[in-house]
Amino acid sequence: MIEVSQLRRRYGRPGEDKGCEAVRGVSFTVRRGEVFALLGTNGAGKTSTVELLEGLARPTGGEVRVLGHDPYAQRRLVRPRIGVMLQEGGFPSELGVTETATMWAGCTTGARPVAEALALVGLGGRGGVRVKQLSGGERRRLDLALALLGRPEVLFLDEPTTGLDPEARRTTWELVRRLREEGTTVLLTTHYLEEAEALADRVAIMREGRIVTAGTPAQVIGAHPARIRFAMPAGWFVGDLPPLAELGVLRHEENDGRVELQTSELQRTLTGLLLWARDKDLELEGLDARTASLEEAFLAIAGVPGDVPAGVFAGRGE
Numbered sequence: 001m002i003e004v005s006q007l008r009r010r011y012g013r014p015g016e017d018k019g020c021e022a023v024r025g026v027s028f029t030v031r032r033g034e035v036f037a038l039l040g041t042n043g044a045g046k047t048s049t050v051e052l053l054e055g056l057a058r059p060t061g062g063e064v065r066v067l068g069h070d071p072y073a074q075r076r077l078v079r080p081r082i083g084v085m086l087q088e089g090g091f092p093s094e095l096g097v098t099e100t101a102t103m104w105a106g107c108t109t110g111a112r113p114v115a116e117a118l119a120l121v122g123l124g125g126r127g128g129v130r131v132k133q134l135s136g137g138e139r140r141r142l143d144l145a146l147a148l149l150g151r152p153e154v155l156f157l158d159e160p161t162t163g164l165d166p167e168a169r170r171t172t173w174e175l176v177r178r179l180r181e182e183g184t185t186v187l188l189t190t191h192y193l194e195e196a197e198a199l200a201d202r203v204a205i206m207r208e209g210r211i212v213t214a215g216t217p218a219q220v221i222g223a224h225p226a227r228i229r230f231a232m233p234a235g236w237f238v239g240d241l242p243p244l245a246e247l248g249v250l251r252h253e254e255n256d257g258r259v260e261l262q263t264s265e266l267q268r269t270l271t272g273l274l275l276w277a278r279d280k281d282l283e284l285e286g287l288d289a290r291t292a293s294l295e296e297a298f299l300a301i302a303g304v305p306g307d308v309p310a311g312v313f314a315g316r317g318e
């Protein structure tokens with residue numbers, strides 16, 4: 001449904017400063033019915049890439065095909081079959097919700113009934129309200145309703161749940177899952193890693209205009225070490241543990257009697273540790289073993305924690 005090959009996008013005139021190259025050779029494909037998430041810190045190049053797929057700008061280099069066509073040069077063929085939810089909808093604030101959707105439906109080929117689109121996003125009871133009176137989250141939902149009006153085969157969602165409360169976010173997730181079950185292909189950008197983990201069949205992490213890692217969330221997470229934490233029993237030391245390398249431990253740290261082991265073989269390391277503790281008749285207080293989260297993998301791949309803007313991970317733990 002989407003094929004992107006060596007895509008490049010430079011802002012400003014050709015030959016100007018290289019620093020304006022926001023997309024630097026991005027390649028990926030998205031199959032029918034897949035949810036594909038583009039992740040990355042602010043300025044990584046996600047929106048610049050998605051805008052090329054939406055046909056809003058011409059690439060400086062490389063190729064993009066959506067539904068088999070060039071979305072910029074063959075816009076007439078592509079536009080009726082895609083739905084686009086931009087970061088900023090920018091609709092006239094004086095119009096009512098139903099009026100806005102009706103106006104948009106008038107420009108949409110084969111639009112579904114306005115009431116149906118509003119109901120899908122939970123705005124069924126807000127039709128008479130002016131756009132300027134909607135909350136930020138309700139405006140995002142109106143943007144989504146408009147993107148869904150044309151029953152798109154490919155849906156582009158640029159940070160669709162920013163500003164939504166936890167309940168509305170989960171309702172949106174349910175909607176995206178339902179659309180996927182019906183065969184809609186979804187390209188999503190998000191700062192909420194929990195959202196990517198919950199929705200995406202595959203993710204690609206961008207940094208400085210390039211895709212640095214791609215795969216299923218499990219593959220991306222699997223490439224990062226799992227952790228085991230416990231308190232060393234009184235009178236025992238890390239040196240008393242079985243040889244850590246033989247247990248598959250990559251790194252270890254000890255702080256105030258709390259031990260953390262990092263391992264790429266969680267089961268083997270944990271089994272070795274527990275057999276040792278049973279053998280010595282010891283209780284490992286505060287024992288906690290877990291695989292890396294997408295958030296940890298993201299932080300390791302996309303930049304150091306200080307690079308990540310505040311609020312980026314606000315979605316976790318809701």
Ligand SMILES: Nc1ncnc2c1ncn2[C@@H]1O[C@H](COP(=O)(O)OP(=O)(O)OP(=O)(O)O)[C@@H](O)[C@H]1O
Pocket residue numbers: 011012020021022040041042043044045046047048049
């Ligand atoms: N219209 C523009 N003119 C010049 N530079 C731009 C323009 N739009 C974006 N850029 C630059 O391109 C780079 C990538 O921006 P982009 O908006 O694609 O990143 P993003 O990953 O979507 O970020 P965010 O998560 O903040 O939305 C940034 O350095 C940005 O400053």
